[in-house]
Amino acid sequence: MTISQIKILLVEDVLSIAVLEKFELEDRAYQVNYVLSGEEALKEIIEQNQSYDLILMDIDLGSDMDGIRTAKEILKRRNIPILFLSSHTEQELVEKTEKITSYGYVVKNSGITILDTSIKMALKLFKAHQDLEQKEKLLQLIAENYPNSYVLIFEKDFKISFISGQSLKKHGATKLEEIFGLNSFGTFKENYLFIKDYIIKTLHGEECGFDLEIGNEYYFCRTVPLSLSNQRIEKVLFVTEEITERKRTEEIIKSSETKYRTLFNSSQDAIIIDDENGHIECNDTAYKMFGCDNKEDFLSREPKEFSPERQADGSYSFPQAYEKVHLAFKNGKEHFKWTHCKKNGEEFPVEVTLSTMVLFEKPILQAVVRDLSGNKFL
Template identity: 35%
Template sequence: MTVVADKSILLVEDEAILAMFEKNQLEQGGYLVTHVSNGENAIHLVIREEKPFDLILMDIDLGRGLDGTQTATEILNYKEIPVVFLSSHTEREIVKKTETITSYGYVVKNSGFTVLDASIKMAFKLFEANELTKSKKEHLETVLHSIGDGVIATDSEGKVIRMNPVAEKLTGWTHDDAEGHNIREVFKIVNVKTRSLVENPVDIVLRTNSIVGLANHTVLLSKDGSEYQISDSGSPIKDLNGDTRGVVLVFRDITAEYNVQSHIAKQANMLNNVLDAVIGTDFNHRINYWNKAAEKIYLWKAEEVMGKSVFEVLKTDYLQLTSDQVIERVNTDGSFIGEVIQFAKDGNIRNIEVNQVLLNDESELPIGYIAVGRDISERLNAMKQIRESEAKLTQIIESAMDAIISIDQSKKIILFNGAAEKMFGYESFEIIGQALDRLIPLDFRNQHDNHIDSFSKTGVSRRAMGALGQIRGLRSNGEEFPLEASISQISVKGEKLFTVILRDVSVRNLAESKIQKLLHEKENILKEIHHRVKNNMSSIFTLLTLQARSQTETSTQTILYEAAGRVKSMIVLYDKLYHSATDNTVSLQDYFPAIFEEIVNIFPKKIELKMDILQEPIELNAKLLSSLGIILNELITNSMKHAFNEITKAQICLKIFREEKKLYLEYSDNGPGIPESISIEHSPGFGLQLIGMLVDQIEGKISIVRNPIPKFLLELSL
């Protein structure tokens, strides 16, 4: 369960007012929130200062500089952290762009805190699940590479798909060289006496669908010419439905044990250094040797078991044979190799691989038995984990919503998942081994073959969904339909294998056609909406003004006039934009005189205005002008509240001038001045706090100049 109280969030949002609102909501929800207004500051905190954030809530549009997707990409290249995108955009291409960067969520602004909170918590859960999966996979790989036995995994056709280092050493094949080869080529075994080939245990498992052990006297012929006396077992890899998807072959070198069987009684002291349990008995099965490894595995001390029957000390389950049958085989063949279950002194089960041999004296007369046992409990657990991992991978492929198809170099289908079956109308057994052309319309086959051949020559490992454009598929009923595809390639022993992920976009294409029609209709609706929005904003302004004039308390009046001024700044900007000949920009000379007079005229007090605005035409974007309009409103309101209480002839001055690439806005009044205790950075009032945030949002600088004339000076870069 994700605990909210200790989760820290980095909020990257360039809209100051929205940032205040979102930060407040998240903190009320129990999160620790840090806010920055641009991508560069976010990268500085996460990468340079290495602040330990648990999640990043990222606005896509961050104004000038890096946008949200660029910022997220740079951060994710440095560290693993969940990123949830927050945007007012719902266009498909923008949402799709974020999916190529991270998959932890995309929240549309104004969806409400419930949706945002649920998306954040889901991102935490997904991130925790991904970390757990990664940890488990690394653990499985560590186990596979650390066990002392050789392990080879094959597919259902007996082709090698995985080998551990011990298997590489014994077979003489590297993993890369062996991958894709039939197990009979890599794991070549013969009878030690006749030198005839022994049936491969993988073939037996695939034929019988059961666990098998290797026959006695088996030798592994290594690729480098070496020979190893081995013991092994093969087990089927089954998916969640119980179907066999391959085989795990586990084997070990028992050459040393095999060679010392005839001498083990004379060299018993040397066997205390081996890791396998070595037990010697006379011909009546009474124990006469018990090495240190046997003490460690079975927990019986040597002095406790000497002279006792081995059947009295160890309860043994031979799985498929009885004890009498095993003894008969040892007496007849000279040895028995297999897996057994034995109980230690404390009653716990031990999975043992045992090599039991008949011990002869110098005259070749039988005098007893030697049993060499290896605890394979850890190996069996590793095999189980491997089988479960294979089953999970199969389940992931089968549960995918997109069709997944793999082909070999000759373009024959070798993988066809459940989604592909539904999409094309074929069962996998019908299509495996068939040419890929069967799924492609006749007039498109040559072009499609050229696509694959061209991609094969590029050396690129994969191309993302949609990079090939739209292609066409052919269902079993003859219906053609549009597809969007991604493709990847790998090389196995010089042969290239291709995998495509396909998505049926026929429904989407119909939807896009409808969207185009709706967009035309919405253009007409927007014209009507503009008229209504303007009227509604004017109504709000009028109501706020009337309400202010009806109040008797000055503080309440000021608050209402202040709110009316903010609305008026938006009305003026909105009207200028509507009549502007350019796209989303308004002339500074057109906007500021109008908004200056409109805001001042809201207040009942008679104010003399002095404006000195440069004549050079300057076009500014609406987002910047909106922030400047609110800043101007706050400065005028501040003057009305504090500057003219004892002034009869009130005056406000606004000067806008330019120096090189800097634009300056100078605001002053003829009031008593600004107290030394007041500053933009340390103001208790909401107005100056809002000014500070808005100036930061537009990447400007504001200062209070007290001499010779008190004034506010705002600096902007053009």
């Protein structure tokens, strides 16, 4: 925005001063309108909805509606930078202006150069505040729309200075003011000391990740150090992602794996799992059935080592084995009688059931082998 595009409303109850200041500011290329009372200023801004980039507000307007009160009423409805003007410099008066959002205090008769500089600084500061507000809104928007995630920022005293909308709902609050500044003890209760340790580590520069159980819910938490322009760590970004369903699914899978592993290893039948390269897994019964020293000994050997050259009917084992595997992949399952041999060459009759499956996008063959030696299963 160029100076010639900047539109200023001057609120000054003395006409001669208003005219002079308008002339001096327009000489600096500003667009200036003036009103002579707080009431007129409210009418101009609120009722007529006129647009201004900055308001120059005389504090002493000679009526009940002084500059400070007028500024408060305007700021309730519009976000406009206000620069106060006064011929008084009493500390009490200056402190009153500091209690509302303003962008400076200029003593009258300081000269047009100082006033011009103050206006430019006020506009620059206002733009910086707007940019920061937009960034905070963007951060809030991202945080609120990140599924199952809650974002907080902790200060060095462990108090909250930022919290996402989803986190507000999580803590039963409807607006930031209800939880702003709340100590992490009030937020995390029995987990306070556990979390505090991670926040302390992060304030010393360590990025941390950990699981947290709160009631019946599980969260993955991540703490990230936040540095200001001086590179000193002043804040901690605390992001929690609810992983309750994932955790429960993992527990179900783990439980299923435990049950499967128990059945797998306790089976009296040999269970062997192969891929295109050979054996990849077996139970204890398998390596014992084939006379191997241990599981590793069995898995290191090729499948063809455990079949004799010929089957009981005199046919060659390899072509028949290939045909059985082919049928298993074609039909999903194949059941047949077979003659195997142990590591030492001793032959024994078995009953084999081949089943096929896909594991990690790879075709897998599972063989369940029942030893029929001595007709003990017949």
